[in-house]
Amino acid sequence: MSFVDELERDLVEAAERRREALRTAAGVRARRRLGLRAPHRRAEEEAGAGLAARPGLARRGMRRLALATALFALIGAATAGAGLLLLRGTVIPGPALEDVPRDQLPLPGTTRLTGLTAADPLAGRPPWTLRLARSSTGLLCSTVGQLDGGRFGLVGLDGRFRAYSERIVDSCGEQQHGPHASLIGARVFDAEHPRDVRTVVNGVAGPSLTAVTLDVRGRARSVPVGPGGAFLAVLPGYPEDSGVQVELRFAGGQVETHPLGRSATVAPDPEGGQAWRSTAFGIGNDRRSCVTVSIARAGGAGTVASSPAACGLMRYDGRRWHGFYFAVRRLSGGAGPTSLLSGGWRGHPPRTAVWGGVGDEVAEVVVTGPGGIRTTPPIATSKTFFAVFPGSVDPDELTVTLRFADGRTRAFHGSANLVTRKVPMR
Numbered sequence: 323m324s325f326v327d328e329l330e331r332d333l334v335e336a337a338e339r340r341r342e343a344l345r346t347a348a349g350v351r352a353r354r355r356l357g358l359r360a361p362h363r364r365a366e367e368e369a370g371a372g373l374a375a376r377p378g379l380a381r382r383g384m385r386r387l388a389l390a391t392a393l394f395a396l397i398g399a400a401t402a403g404a405g406l407l408l409l410r411g412t413v414i415p416g417p418a419l420e421d422v423p424r425d426q427l428p429l430p431g432t433t434r435l436t437g438l439t440a441a442d443p444l445a446g447r448p449p450w451t452l453r454l455a456r457s458s459t460g461l462l463c464s465t466v467g468q469l470d471g472g473r474f475g476l477v478g479l480d481g482r483f484r485a486y487s488e489r490i491v492d493s494c495g496e497q498q499h500g501p502h503a504s505l506i507g508a509r510v511f512d513a514e515h516p517r518d519v520r521t522v523v524n525g526v527a528g529p530s531l532t533a534v535t536l537d538v539r540g541r542a543r544s545v546p547v548g549p550g551g552a553f554l555a556v557l558p559g560y561p562e563d564s565g566v567q568v569e570l571r572f573a574g575g576q577v578e579t580h581p582l583g584r585s586a587t588v589a590p591d592p593e594g595g596q597a598w599r600s601t602a603f604g605i606g607n608d609r610r611s612c613v614t615v616s617i618a619r620a621g622g623a624g625t626v627a628s629s630p631a632a633c634g635l636m637r638y639d640g641r642r643w644h645g646f647y648f649a650v651r652r653l654s655g656g657a658g659p660t661s662l663l664s665g666g667w668r669g670h671p672p673r674t675a676v677w678g679g680v681g682d683e684v685a686e687v688v689v690t691g692p693g694g695i696r697t698t699p700p701i702a703t704s705k706t707f708f709a710v711f712p713g714s715v716d717p718d719e720l721t722v723t724l725r726f727a728d729g730r731t732r733a734f735h736g737s738a739n740l741v742t743r744k745v746p747m748r
Contacts, residue, residue: 414475416489426494428455428463433488435474438548442468442520443558448477452524452554455491463494466509466522466554479514501572503527508561508582516596516619521561523568523582524554533571538564539590562597562618565590586702588618592712593671600677602704603631603662609745611636611647613706614665615677627670629653631663632678634739636705643705646724647739648678650717672713676722678738679706686725691715 419427433455440450448468455463467474467486475485497504506525513519523536523545531551536543538557545555557564561583570578588599597618604611616628634647652674653667660666676689680701687707690696692715699709711720723733 414484414486414490416487419489422489424458425461426463426491427458428488428491429458430488432456436548436550436552438546438552438554439469440522440554440556442556448483450520450522450554450556452548452552453486454526454550454552455488457491457494461494462497462504462526463491464505464524464526465491466524476511497526498528501528501530501574501576501578503570503578503580506568506570506580506582508566510560516559516563519559521557521559521564521566521583522554523557523561523566525552525568525570527551527553527570527572527578530573531570532573535569535571537567537569540565560597560619562588562599563590563595565597586700587704587706589699589708589710592673592710595671598673598675598708598710600702600706600708602679602702602706605744607744607747609635609747610741611679612663613677613679613708614662615653615675615708615710616665617670626666627653627668628660628665629667629675629677630665632737633663633741634679635741635745636679636681642682644681644683645739646678646680646684647741648676648680648707648722648734649737649740650674650676650720650722650735651737652713652715652717654713674711674713674715674717674720675708676720677706677708679704680724681705683726683728684724685727688723688725689720690723691720695720 416422433453436452436454438452442449448470451467451469451474453465453467453474455465457463465486467476468483470477470483473483473485475483477483492509493505493507495505504526506527507523509522509524511520511522527534528551531547531553534545534547534553536545536555543555545553547553557566562585564583565588566581566583568580568582570580572578583597585599587601588597590597598615599618601614601616602611603614610633612631612633614629614631617626629651630649632647632649634645636643636645636647638644652672653665654672655667656669660668676699680687682705684701686698687701688696688698689709691711695711695715697709699707701707718735721733721735722738723731725731
């Protein structure tokens with residue numbers, strides 16, 4: 323786990339302790355207003371009665387309580403060699419010098435803001451920007467953060483802005499002098515709820531960079547290019563939720579493409595929710611191969627919607643795999659029991675899906691349906707594929723066409739070659 327990841331974890335834990343302390347204090351005040359008594363809080367209530375007779379002293383007492391709470395949070399968050407300055411909220415300190423390799427340590431005085439800003443998807447939140455620096459070994463380093471009154475830092479889960487130390491960096495790399503990206507990536511800022519997650523696509527590609535285009539859910543979006551070929555864009559959710567891909571164009575005509583949220587086993591949600599992923603697996607003493615589809619990232623215990631397993635038999639001739647199987651279903655259901663084979667939809671909004679596996683002789687899978695639906699899901703190295711559609715799509719109106727390497731095609735309506743019972747190995 324990196325220093326920044328540990329820092330984010332500490333911020334989350336500190337914010338949760340602060341919220342718990344505030345809830346406890348609110349409960350005490352509510353009991354006092356209602357005249358309720360709790361035997362184990364007798365001394366507390368007696369002290370409260372004395373303070374109630376002197377409102378000014380009561381307010382000072384609550385300030386002392388808040389100070390003590392903040393001190394407690396500070397002690398609890400001081401892990402991994404980093405103490406978070408929660409009392410004043412001024413600076414998130416960098417890692418200790420002895421904990422950082424020289425090539426990841428910015429030289430004092432070399433940090434500078436690029437001047438680029440990108441608005442947060444939610445109005446009223448501080449804009450995002452990119453900071454650059456030089457490391458002790460001459461590498462180019464970048465850091466993503468927010469601007470608040472000219473200060474560079476980050477708004478934590480507790481809603482407070484804290485400035486970043488100059489020693490905090492996201493990544494460092496050797497600066498390229500030709501038409502190539504020196505740094506490029508998707509920095510993820512996690513949150514308690516998926517709607518508050520942010521992905522900041524950013525990079526530096528040199529003065530010959532002329533244009534940056536993001537492909538987000540199949541739509542092109544231009545991104546401004548700053549001095550030195552710096553760029554950034556802010557997206558809601560995780561990279562895979564947008565299926566983001568970056569295209570860089572240089573003055574000499576060269577083009578670089580970087581998929582930052584795409585994979586043959588991951589696909590964006592058709593309704594704009596969290597992305598989906600496929601998982602291939604086998605079962606001990608069972609000849610079947612199986613595939614499931616589930617939400618790509620869990621938001622917490624019991625929140626992952628997962629399809630039942632689609633299982634089938636594949637044949638291996640010593641060189642190649644042969645056969646195919648797939649399920650075509652509308653997925654829905656409540657928060658019932660969950661298992662790897664039966665899945666569990668957990669009350670997630672319905673989706674219609676096609677998922678399964680194919681042998682080496684299948685070159686392409688095409689799924690078509692009403693209203694111009696047509697998709698060609700990629701075949702993963704695990705020889706599995708999947709596609710997810712809105713729940714309003716009738717699975718009976720979908721056609722799955724397999725195109726074979728020898729030129730043959732076969733079209734299917736509904737599931738094919740599923741094996742629902744265990745097939746013991748001989």
